[in-house]
Amino acid sequence: MAKALSKETHLAMYQKMSLIKQNDDQIQFEMKTGKLMMPYYSARGQEVIPSAVSVNLNPDDYLVTIYRGIHDSVAKGLPLKDLWAELAGRDTGTCKGKGGPMHITHPETGVMVTTGIVGSGIPIATGLALSSFYKKDGKVTVTNFGDGASNIGAFHEGLNLASVWKLPVVFICANNRYAEHTAYEMGTACDTIAERAASYNMPGVRVDGNDPEAMHAVAKEAIDRARNGGGPTLIEAMTFRFCGHNIGDDSHYIPAEEMAAAKEADPLPRYRQWLQNQGFATDEELTAMEANIAEEIKAAKEYAYSCDFPGVEELKRDVYAYDLA
Amino acid sequence: MTAKMTMLEAINLGIKDAMAADESVILFGEDVADEQGGGVVKATAGLSTAFGERVRSTPISEQGFVGAGVGAAIGGMRPVVEVMMANFLAVCMDQIVNHAAKIRFMSGGQTAVPMTIRTMSGAGFQTGGQHTDWTEAWFAHTPGMKVVMPSNPADAYGLIRGCIEDDDPCLFQESMPLYWVPGEAPVQGNVIRLGEANIVKEGTDVTLITYGRGVADSMAVAQKMAADGVNAEVIDLRTISPLDNDTILNSVAKTRRAVVVHEAVRSFGVGAEISSRIHEQLFSDLKAPVQRVASSDCPTPFCKPLEDAFLYSQAEIEHAIKATLD
Ligand SMILES: Cc1ncc(C[n+]2csc(CCOP(=O)(O)OP(=O)(O)O)c2C)c(N)n1
Numbered sequence A: 001m002a003k004a005l006s007k008e009t010h011l012a013m014y015q016k017m018s019l020i021k022q023n024d025d026q027i028q029f030e031m032k033t034g035k036l037m038m039p040y041y042s043a044r045g046q047e048v049i050p051s052a053v054s055v056n057l058n059p060d061d062y063l064v065t066i067y068r069g070i071h072d073s074v075a076k077g078l079p080l081k082d083l084w085a086e087l088a089g090r091d092t093g094t095c096k097g098k099g100g101p102m103h104i105t106h107p108e109t110g111v112m113v114t115t116g117i118v119g120s121g122i123p124i125a126t127g128l129a130l131s132s133f134y135k136k137d138g139k140v141t142v143t144n145f146g147d148g149a150s151n152i153g154a155f156h157e158g159l160n161l162a163s164v165w166k167l168p169v170v171f172i173c174a175n176n177r178y179a180e181h182t183a184y185e186m187g188t189a190c191d192t193i194a195e196r197a198a199s200y201n202m203p204g205v206r207v208d209g210n211d212p213e214a215m216h217a218v219a220k221e222a223i224d225r226a227r228n229g230g231g232p233t234l235i236e237a238m239t240f241r242f243c244g245h246n247i248g249d250d251s252h253y254i255p256a257e258e259m260a261a262a263k264e265a266d267p268l269p270r271y272r273q274w275l276q277n278q279g280f281a282t283d284e285e286l287t288a289m290e291a292n293i294a295e296e297i298k299a300a301k302e303y304a305y306s307c308d309f310p311g312v313e314e315l316k317r318d319v320y321a322y323d324l325a
Numbered sequence B: 001m002t003a004k005m006t007m008l009e010a011i012n013l014g015i016k017d018a019m020a021a022d023e024s025v026i027l028f029g030e031d032v033a034d035e036q037g038g039g040v041v042k043a044t045a046g047l048s049t050a051f052g053e054r055v056r057s058t059p060i061s062e063q064g065f066v067g068a069g070v071g072a073a074i075g076g077m078r079p080v081v082e083v084m085m086a087n088f089l090a091v092c093m094d095q096i097v098n099h100a101a102k103i104r105f106m107s108g109g110q111t112a113v114p115m116t117i118r119t120m121s122g123a124g125f126q127t128g129g130q131h132t133d134w135t136e137a138w139f140a141h142t143p144g145m146k147v148v149m150p151s152n153p154a155d156a157y158g159l160i161r162g163c164i165e166d167d168d169p170c171l172f173q174e175s176m177p178l179y180w181v182p183g184e185a186p187v188q189g190n191v192i193r194l195g196e197a198n199i200v201k202e203g204t205d206v207t208l209i210t211y212g213r214g215v216a217d218s219m220a221v222a223q224k225m226a227a228d229g230v231n232a233e234v235i236d237l238r239t240i241s242p243l244d245n246d247t248i249l250n251s252v253a254k255t256r257r258a259v260v261v262h263e264a265v266r267s268f269g270v271g272a273e274i275s276s277r278i279h280e281q282l283f284s285d286l287k288a289p290v291q292r293v294a295s296s297d298c299p300t301p302f303c304k305p306l307e308d309a310f311l312y313s314q315a316e317i318e319h320a321i322k323a324t325l326d
């Protein structure tokens, strides 16, 4: 049995969850009003996973994530102003407006790679962990991906390599039951993704990714194992995405009852109520916390829009280590 | 009034007619069946309903299902495989470059891969560096592969049928910005043979050689400059590899000036190959060096102002034409 979590840890997780949700709401709002023009893959419904993982990470631990990964980066500590400036394509953004939402990168907070290619982050995470092995820097690399990604070669090669070399990396699969419009069973031959770990001789754990305590326990064990030289772990975190694959997707391929049941079990209000029942916080305290987050997002948004777009000279910069003529 | 159709509808119809005409034509790719929505842009809508298990949605396994296309083709099928976006071709490059393209040669002609790979790309939607690359030069540089890019709905129909009927592996690269532009509807059953370019507009002063999205832009500039007395000939390559040398060289022998236009980045691109062939054959006839108009040599940037600056423009086409006239 894992030790009961402290009130502080619970509130830290809730703080991240609320931040992720409110940030998602605001991004969707700005897209609807046409102020943000970008591809966007909402993680609404999946807030628990990165919140429970990241309270177990050090600020300099590494993260490799995917197009549906802004929540992972925000939970890791990515400054909102830098994020919003990037989403708005401004030169003060994390990537000077050149990468966009699918390629958020912020090494200061350990956000090392965001990829738009399914599965490709997995071997890269293995490589970051390899660099930690050589440098003996004590860092753990965490990488997030979806259920569909476990059907691509890069997943299998990356896991095998990480296990053979016993590297400090944690593979976190957010199983939201769909890959674009393809239901899990249509594309995946095994019943669980966790069982795939057996082929690579590493622990594979399936957990309710919408249960903060359970998710925290599994993540802590895996991160501790990685940090202590015990090698990689595959975590399959069961969850659901409420807003389809991307903005504009009407989720027609998801049975209405399945969507309704998932939304009914929305982890956010449930956890909020649970915190109050436990006496960890009052409604007023949580409301105040949420209001602070809202202010922070508002400030980030205003800052982003006040910044300039990058100049055309940026086309010749960063292609190589030196500027092109 | 002639009937109108979008390129998406034309591609859908072309595949449908090819499947009806030949039972060995099968189709697979991510989300292509109707249960998954008939493809991300609905290019394959209705086909699984019409043809049952000859149409399959796949897992996200490009190496797996493109490789399966190679094997099925060797086994006598004519697979049409959809790789959702051109950038994802990088994931299955081995199956295409080391296998599909080379198997006929390496087997001494005993086995072949009559497979069509459909994919799409195109900048302008702020989708950034991993969703907008043009890969025609990657594959044109691979002997054994054919590379096709349609510029309008009627050609898209004829060319997808041409690819499916062709006995060698073809990459059929579609331009996203052209998908919903209506054009003249195809004549059903009209198959366009690969390797034949189309002279879209005849002219005497300069030859614009282009394909895909570049055709509409080149035509717009040609029309604009006609008012200034410049009579440009516009060639739509349709097939990039094998290149229609005769049409290009005959035209440039007449106009003695040439500009190549493509959305793909400039360096080591299709424009370089065409320019080189013209210089090799017509050096002493040319009145000016061949000009290239292309996108900037960098990954596609995300933000709008940079994406616009990255993309080639009609103004650059005009400028290049003027450079050949000076
Ligand atoms: C190699 C590759 N193939 C296809 C795609 C298109 N694509 C983007 S996301 C996605 C679905 C991924 O599903 P999953 O791994 O379950 O993650 P989720 O989106 O559900 O979070 C697909 C097919 C891609 N980006 N990369």
Ligand SMILES: [Mg+2]
Pocket (backbone or CB within 6 Å): A146, A147, A148, A174, A175, A176, A177, A178, A179, A180
């Ligand atoms: Mg999924």
